[in-house]
Amino acid sequence: MRTTISIVLLSSLTEGLIAPCSTLIQSSRKWSQLNTVNNGWTIDDDDEYVTDTNPSSQNQHTSKNIEEDDSAEYKEIPSSRDEQDIRSYFATCIPGLHNVLTSELLSIGATHVECKGSSGVSFTGLPEIGLKSILWCRTAHKIMELIASSTDYDVGDYYDPIGGVRSSSDLYDFTKSSLHTPSLLGNGSGGLLTLSVSTIYTSRxxxxxCHTHYTALTVKNALVDSVRELRDDGSRPDVDTVDADVPLVVVLRGRRVRSDRRGRSRATRNDWRGEANNQFEGEEELVADVDIYRCLHSGGSLHRRGYRSASTEENDNSTPIHRAAMKESLAAGLLLESGWDKLIAAAKSDGLGAVLIDPMTGSATLPTEAALIACDMAPGLSRIAAHNGSGKNPHSNPPATRWKSFSTVDVWNRLLNDAAARAKAGVSWAKNNHVSIYCNEMNPRAVVLAKSSIKNSGVGSIISLNEGNCVDWTLDDKVIHGRTIFVCNPPWGVRLTEDIDESWVSLREFLRKEASGSEAWVLSGNKDLTKILRMKTSRKVVIKTGEEDLRWLQYHIFQKEDIEQTT
Known part of the structure; x- marks a missing residue:
């Protein structure tokens, strides 16, 4: 057996990942006596995995035992059309875009939508809402369904949720007791679905x-053992690090409980709920709460749309994209914060048009995302269309469509057809002189990237790219008073070091010359540089990416005649 080990740590996920457990959790309670669990976990974040590839796992034959466990009692779980088939989901995003993501989820019909810190949103809905979220959400990175939580009091008699998970043995027992293997891995014909596992820590x-590899292996071993116990042939689930049928995400967060000299938890239920109880003494002990999710999609983070060419994404020597290039999800979130989608809605209503202008476009991520929004093109369609790798397309048939008692391929195909029809109508409307997007870039290598992204996006017909210094760029009659938004992501020190001050001076002069009476939004990670603009901000949106604290700054540019009257 060959095992590849890596670490995924997502500290930006905050407390509050617990949501009401889904139908699968309810089903697993009925089967907790079976100690059924799944096996074969992988670290499934963007770029790192823990895999377990055992040749014996290739056996996909049906066993009598697992067929019997795949019983009528389980099949009575409501279908996706039933109001009772409400699932609990969690979506992650770039810290600071949680409010935008919340609005996106509400727009597709999600319920009980609640921000959990600045980098995640919990919500509930039918399985169809889950499919809509991976198709339409522009700011989400991962969208997952909660299937087990160690803080659920009904996970099993052996386990005390107040005491928490303390060891790998506890984690093994919790996994085996809380997950129902046939419902998680069965495919309706006796075979086993493939797996991957990722480990995320939100605190100590x-x-x-604390070791992601061994934590993932513990969960994997529990699941493998459960499968072997159920099957006469001793086969086990396979692991797929690229396009697993069931990509699992294990989230651990630490907390402290009081214990006596024997090391046993003396915490009470009231203590765990935050109600003080100091009737006993003892040392505090670190324990973990564990949630297990299954990711609705594969292919890494949803921020990747695919319009950046393969050579660009892999940073080859021909057209290397800058290491600090803006993520597509960030660009979309900033545009939605600026109200670009509302301006598009107004243009559809009154026919007066909408204009977006980016004077320092770089690789044209902002204009491209703006065009996708204007054309009502779902980002999920972009991912499907852009796939050109060998084998099956992981985006055209996402894992959620392969799960038992979740949804069907027919539902997914209907959503895709609806999205395709909306995109076709949207592109036609935008091209009919209703939407215009203009961008400019002076760096020749960035221009190559910009042209590639615009061409590959499928919405390049409404984007015009100019080459040169923005100070020399004249817009003439392109600006529509009251219907134009200026956006810009200029260099701000951490990203680049050459001629930064000069770039901001050029931006200042361009806005004064061409943006009179308009609204401008500028992304900055350096407050000293923003002073060069000599303008007062109207609004600030705090964004955090990696180690960088950014501000999305709104400015209202006075009309020239207004300035003359006040002087």
Whole structure:
């Protein structure tokens, strides 16, 4: 057996990942006596995995035992059309875009939508809402369904949710007791679905659980053992690090409980709920709460649309994209914060048009995302269309469509057909002189990237690219008073070091010359540079990417005649 090990740590996920458990959790309670669990986990974040590839796992034959466990009792779980088939989901995003993501989820019909910190949103809905979210959400990176939580009091008699998970043995027992293997891995014909596992820490956890590789292996082993116990042939689920049928995400967060000299938890239920109880003494002990999710999609983070060419994404020597290039999800979130979508809606209503202008476009991520929004093109369609790798397209048939008692391929295909029809109508409307997007770039290498992104996006017909210094760029009659938004992501020190001050001076002069009476939004990671603009901000949106604290700054540019009257 060959195992590849890597670490995924997502500290930006905050507390509050617990949501009401889904139908699958309810089903697993009925089967907790079976100690059924799944096996074969992988770290499934953007670029790192824990895999377990055992040749024996290739056996996909049906066993009598698992067929019997795939019983009528389980099949009575409501279908996706039933009001009772409400699932609990969690979506992650770039810290600071949680409010935008919340609005997106509400727009597709999600319920009980609630921000959990600045980098995640929990919500509920039918399986169809889950499929809509991976198709339409522009700011989400991962969208997952909660299937087990160690803080659920009904996970099993052996386990005390107040005491928490302390060791790999506890984690093994919790996994085996809380997950129902046939419902998670069965495919309706006796075969086993493939798996991957990712481990995420939101805070410090007990020492025995702090290694992502061994934590993932513990969950994997519990699931493999459960499958082997159920099947007469001793086969096990396969692991797929690229396009797993069931990509699992294990989230651990630490907390402290009081224990007596024997090391046993003396915390009470009231203590765990935050109600003080100091009737006993003891040392505090670090324990972990564990949630297990299954990711609705594969292919890494949803921020990748695919319009950046393969050579660009891989940073080859021909057209290397800058290491600090803006993520597509960030660009979309900033545009939605600026109200670009509302301006598009107004243009559809009154026919007066909408204009977006980017004087320092770089690789044209902002204009491209703006065009996708204007043309009502779902980002999920972009991912499907852009796939040109060998094998099956992981985006055209996402994992959620392969799960038992979740949804069907027919539902997914209907959503895709609806999205395709909306995109066709949207592109036609935008091209009919209703939407214009203009951008400018002076760096020749960036121009190559910009042209590639615009061409590959499928919406390049409404984007015009100019080459040169923005100071020399004249817009003439392109600006529509009251219907134009200026956006810009200029260099701000951390990203680049050459001629930064000069770039901001050029931006200042361009806005004064061409943006009179308009609204401008500028992304900055350096407050000293923003002073060069000599303008007062109207609004600030705080964004955090990696180690960088950014501000999306709104400016209202006075009309020239207004300035003359005040002088």
């Amino acid at each position: 956890v007990p020492k025995e659980l």
